[in-house]
Amino acid sequence: DLVSKSKFVGEKEADVSEIHVRAINGNAAFNWRFIHTFKYAYLERKVIIPDEIEDKKFDPIITLNISDADPSIAPLPYGAVYLNLANCPRGAKTPAQCCMEMIDGYKKTAGIS
Secondary structure, three states: OEEEEEEEOOOOOOEEOOOEOOOHHHOOOOOOOOOOOOEEEOOOOEEEEOOOOOOEEEOOEEEEEEEEOOOOOOOOOOEEEEEEHHHOOOOOOOHHHOOHHHOOOOOOOOOOO
């Protein structure tokens, strides 16, 4: 059984998806989505998460990981990815404007047919 988790680096608690049962041999087909409510302080390059007492500031790096639902079976995640939201390109207004060249440092290489 697999579970996916998402949180900003520095946060104590992660958002957790529902448990995906019967993921045999590591193969699982599921859709998951997380909704993080936050503001972005551009000059500070920090994510601001509202709290009842005091707003919390974190680096704009979000982690997504897949782990076993039972931590006694596998205490470490099976896989993880860190996304730096400060480096994400600005969204395109139309599908025709969306291309890989929007990403800074993207180099087009010859593909293999």
